[in-house]
Amino acid sequence: MQLKEGKERFIEAWGALGSSWGITRTMAQIHALLLVSTVPLSSDDVMKQLQISRGNVNTNMRMLVEWTLVHKKLIPGERKEFFVAEKEMSKVVKSIIIARRKRELEPMLRLLDELTEVGGDNDEAEGFRSVISDLKLYSNKADKALDALIKVDSNWFFSTFLSFIK
Amino acid sequence: MQLKEGKERFIEAWGALGSSWGITRTMAQIHALLLVSTVPLSSDDVMKQLQISRGNVNTNMRMLVEWTLVHKKLIPGERKEFFVAEKEMSKVVKSIIIARRKRELEPMLRLLDELTEVGGDNDEAEGFRSVISDLKLYSNKADKALDALIKVDSNWFFSTFLSFIK
DNA sequence: CATAGCTTTCAGTAAAGACTGAAAGTAGGG
DNA sequence: CCCTACTTTCAGTCTTTACTGAAAGCTATG
Known part of the structure; x- marks a missing residue:
């Protein structure tokens, strides 16, 4: 070509x-x-x-x-x-992660925080709170994981991560 | 509320x-x-x-x-x-990761594969191939990381990952 | 401090994408 | 094997989002 x-x-x-x-x-x-x-x-x-x-x-x-x-x-x-x-790809990746985290994750965390305060002690309210708090748990985990990913040098992260998980 | x-x-x-x-x-x-x-x-x-x-x-x-x-x-x-x-959030997260990987990452991998075969031995062609191959490197890493994430139990992954990275 | 050369803004328009609803398709029950 | 109760499809329409281009806003220079 x-x-x-x-x-x-x-x-x-x-x-x-x-x-x-x-x-x-x-x-x-x-x-x-x-x-x-x-x-x-x-x-x-x-x-x-x-x-x-x-x-x-x-x-x-x-x-x-x-x-x-x-x-x-x-x-x-x-x-x-x-x-x-910017042509250094580790920086490009980092920028993209930061921008997407901000757009996609932050609003979600804000929403979930707001919704934990729903009242009622019947099963339905209980179920609702449970869904919200599970979502919150995973969102927080994702948030922290991305934060760690951003902070470390991308090369270090990926190589270490992969050898670790393999 | x-x-x-x-x-x-x-x-x-x-x-x-x-x-x-x-x-x-x-x-x-x-x-x-x-x-x-x-x-x-x-x-x-x-x-x-x-x-x-x-x-x-x-x-x-x-x-x-x-x-x-x-x-x-x-x-x-x-x-x-x-x-x-589906209300089990680890499964929800997994489904979302799978679907997004398919939509967002796979087409990219295909594209980059196609473009590694660009010819020419001047600096410009060299630069182009370098950009493409760097992109490919990171895309492959992301792909493998997500694959690992999908395969393991989400709970295990997140907790282990976090204690590791912290 | 006026002007030329460039950047930014934004109201209007065009393009893309999502939704409707009616008609065609499918399958369980009698 | 026909009818009824549903599900699926898709051409047309609506909504949302992106783009244009002209006018207003800057700022270096003479």
Whole structure:
């Protein structure tokens, strides 16, 4: 396969995959484009390559920067902003875990906390509290596990984890 | 808080959370409804309680059964089908991990396999292959870790994992 | 301190995704 | 083997979410 074709397929497929990860096609495509670019790109470069509007690039780029998957890069003599993707995969993985934990787990923990205070001493209320508290238990475990995962160096974690579990 | 209010809040919030987990509001709401119900429910019960159409219930219920979060339950003397949610949380967690791995990780592994064969011996092609192979490395690690997680008893895993990492 | 060059915002529009409901399909009971 | 009670399907519609593009907002430079 040729490099050009490979890049195109990667950008397209990464975009499609994005949806199943809960991020927009475009955000994922911009990320892919920057990941396989050897040079920093400006908004105009991205607009041109992906055929999307300035506003769209701006919004999605801001999210990528927020997730720390992309950084602004100033080029001396240029007034435009340029962008580069973080290419060290342990950092990429870490950023994704942090962002997803925040989106997917935190709201759940908040909800469950609120619902433990349901009253009543019949079987039905008992059942409800039991479901909620079990959910809470597992959510907390997941939360702590992810927290540990974030704090340690990813390489260390994965290799140790795997040898341990095997 | 009253039980009725608690259930309602749970169903509504679980639905909202669903979107951030990449499942539809309705599928999550049906799941929530069944989780906090002490008796099996029929399609009609669900239609009535959530104010949604028969087709919608049918489609989403099928997905819940596919994810093994819900089981059909036959009640003697009734021709209708009834449904109950799996309430053991270790099983629920396991089902969710399996389904998400399939949706989110498998397509990625397939894509990356395809892209390792990109040719060229300049720096650019080298960089591309490096990004792809790093991604592949981490995806495989995540895949194996999840596989291990699925295979062991969830309780064992979490407690051992946590004491290990702490 | 005015202007050019760039970035951000956001109301309106387009695209994607979910839901409805009626019609077709299926199976137990008589 | 037909009727009735249910389940499934899917074309059309609605809702939600993402994108566009033009206008407003910045900020370096002369």
